[in-house]
Amino acid sequence: MRSLFFLASLGLVAAENGLDGWLRYAPLPCSHQCQSKLPASIVVLNATETSPVYVAGAEIQNGLNRIYGSHAKISQNQCKTSSSAVVVGTVEQYRKACGSSNDIPELEEDGFWLNTEGQKIRILGSTERGALYGAFEYLSMLAQGNFSAVSYATNPSAPIRWVNQWDNMDGRIERGYGGPSIFFRNGAIVDDLTRVKQYARLLASIRINAVVVNNVNANATLLTPENLKGLGRIADVFRPYGIKVGISLNFASPKDLGGLNTFDPLDPSVVSWWSNITQQLYQNVPDMAGYLVKANSEGQPGPQEYNRTLAEGANLFAKALQPYGGIVMFRAFVYNQLNESNWKEDRANAAVDFFKELDGEFDENVVVQIKYGPIDFQVREPASPLFANLFNTSTAIELQVTQEYLGQQSHLVYLPPLWKTILDSDLRIDGKHSLVRDVYTGKHFKRKLGGSAAVVNVGTNTTWLGSHLSMSNLYAYGRLAWNPADDAQDMLQDWIRLTFGLDRQVLNTITKMSMQSWPAYEGYSGNLGIQTLTDILYTHYGPNPASQDNNGWGQWTRADHTGIGMDRTVKNGTGFSGQYPAEVAALYENIDTTPEDLLLWFHHVDYTHRLHSGKTVIQHFYDAHYTGAATAQTFPTQWQSLKGKIDDERFNHVLRRLDYQAGHSIIWRDAINTFYYNLSGIPDTAKRVDHHPWRIEAESMKLDGYKTYTVSPFEVSSGSVAIVTASNSTVGSATTRINFASGTYDLAVNYYDFYGGQSQWQVYLNDKKIGEWVGNSEDVYSHTPSIYLDGHSAIRVTFRGVKVKKGDMLKIVGKPDGVEPAPLDYVSFLPDGVVD
Known part of the structure; x- marks a missing residue:
């Protein structure tokens, strides 16, 4: 029975x-x-x-x-x-x-x-x-x-298999797409640690052995006596699962918290202060893993403020930890703001510039934690050359489960294929086979310490990361931390069977979608090595290619009217290619041997530069963005084929996000293509860019209670103009006659949904309501919300199978709420099989 x-x-x-x-x-x-x-x-x-x-x-x-x-x-x-x-x-x-x-x-x-x-x-x-x-x-x-x-x-590939939480003491999480912190609230450790225990089980099952519980942009108040006791309670929960607790430190804590007049790492009073704090920590957490330190980066304090080296700063903590067996994870993410007018300056050079000359000066229990690429978790980067420049220093690779630049868990992006491009890279150190994964695990240079750390943003959301499908990235990270040679698809399929069951169709469908997701995202967000063309000055989410340039942050594209890309050659550019060992440097120095998926990372070329395919760079841009967005359109359909095979709660949750991604990928596609078409003046040979025969612009409709609004950046609105209600208390309507042939269409409405209100819209066909929605995306999706009409707040809703006759009257009614004026961009009537 x-x-x-x-x-x-x-x-x-x-x-x-x-x-x-x-x-x-x-x-x-x-x-x-x-x-x-x-x-x-x-x-x-x-x-x-x-x-x-x-x-x-x-x-x-x-x-x-x-x-x-x-x-x-x-x-x-x-x-x-x-x-x-x-x-x-x-x-x-x-x-x-x-x-x-x-x-x-x-x-x-x-x-x-x-x-x-x-x-x-x-x-x-x-x-x-x-x-x-x-x-x-x-x-x-x-x-x-x-x-x-x-x-x-x-056996594990390396002893360090850590995750780094970016949780703040007030309970918010930096890049927190899965809800508030499971550790902190109102400046203290939470009383109920039930979710921490559940997290411990998940981490232990993927063989993670340490967790840093707080943000690298650390708050010194974590070191108060009451919070030290709280850390002890957290450690008690993790300990039965074989997981040690570590913490991030604020370098200036002796001054900000301890009352000293300095935080100079060589000052005896500072040394004594850190020794005392470390002793107190181990009294509360006897098996503490150690410290994670971000210093002299992005405004964080560090040893350079006292003309001390980064090694001297790291060794301050290393010596305090040595009696207890703890280690220091010292981040190599150190850079300064740059002068863009100087074509020799390059943020990508920073890690080697800061750390190479310090090789061998770090204490044995210091591990330099290196981001996988030289910039910042972009959709594609070359492997950081710092891995090939530290012969006498232990290293760890820093990955990011958190999809900061990669869809923020509102887009499906399975990350291990991206990570594997780095882990499997051959750096050819001393002309010999030198895979990145063998370097950071300690194998290549015969270092005892080494391993992996991943930025993870689990929160109180029951999905942990804000999306069910994003959990595949956390699972696979643990697998790769144990064995970086594991296959991306094999790991994925284990996760699918464990998460969604053994049905063959479920396995095949989620496998196909997931393996397509990173190439699709790269296609519609930024390709040929240009980085993710997101807004780097605001939320790091939606499209804003202009934000990459004309600032000191160094994520430059050097795009102008004639060309695009960073010249990172030794001969003419920033010299970055010369930071690699000779064979790899020669590969990247030569435009003919540089892999085309990194072409614009290493070379500045004309838009008319021909690729091996015969296409020009600009035409490749156009085509790739259309192809990537077209792939995203298939995700909802693929997922819908699984109805009845997955429980309704998870099925509907995922479907809503895939529908959203399909719409947002078109916003990405149009914004990037429109921007570079306007910049270059070179038309799309397929005549798609800025040509939308199935659209009706909202500003061209008959408006009552609505007014036009010029959107900035211009490319995130079709025609650069949207409509908003005349005031925050005015209900607006936009009407138009339908001049398309009679038939059945999908009706897509593009609008803006930003933080600070939840507007309501209704759609009528000949005065009969055929649909309605509420602007509550800030409560539904996981990405950082915006307070503007921009590429982050742009969104699409689709009503499928709408039967219309030529001459019918379409009306959209928008009711504003709060500061949100029910914005509309355009509507599209899409015949079966047509992607707008």
């Missing part, structure tokens, strides 16, 4: 809110043969309930019950008498409790051995943390219906 129950339950798709992530342990059918393969008991080789080994046993018990309805009991240290059992513990615990261990392979720290051959399943780690990892590996197999007889050992 139990087997039949599970078979029947597969047809019932229960509502889920995403809180369990990939640890949902959804029920699977279990035949008699399946039941015979399940352990009857669980032997834990440590009876302490807060130990990772005991937690591993409890996770296995819970998983077996939820997946297969099995009620395995937990026993302690009964290894020799137990049969049909799973035994979990360390290798040393196993030797003491069970005797012979000759068949167990050698394990490195945190490595584990999983053996499911025979009647007794053994999950043994070199450490208790490793045993817990093995338990989650076993459960991952079972949750995917995999009963294979296996015997293998696996």
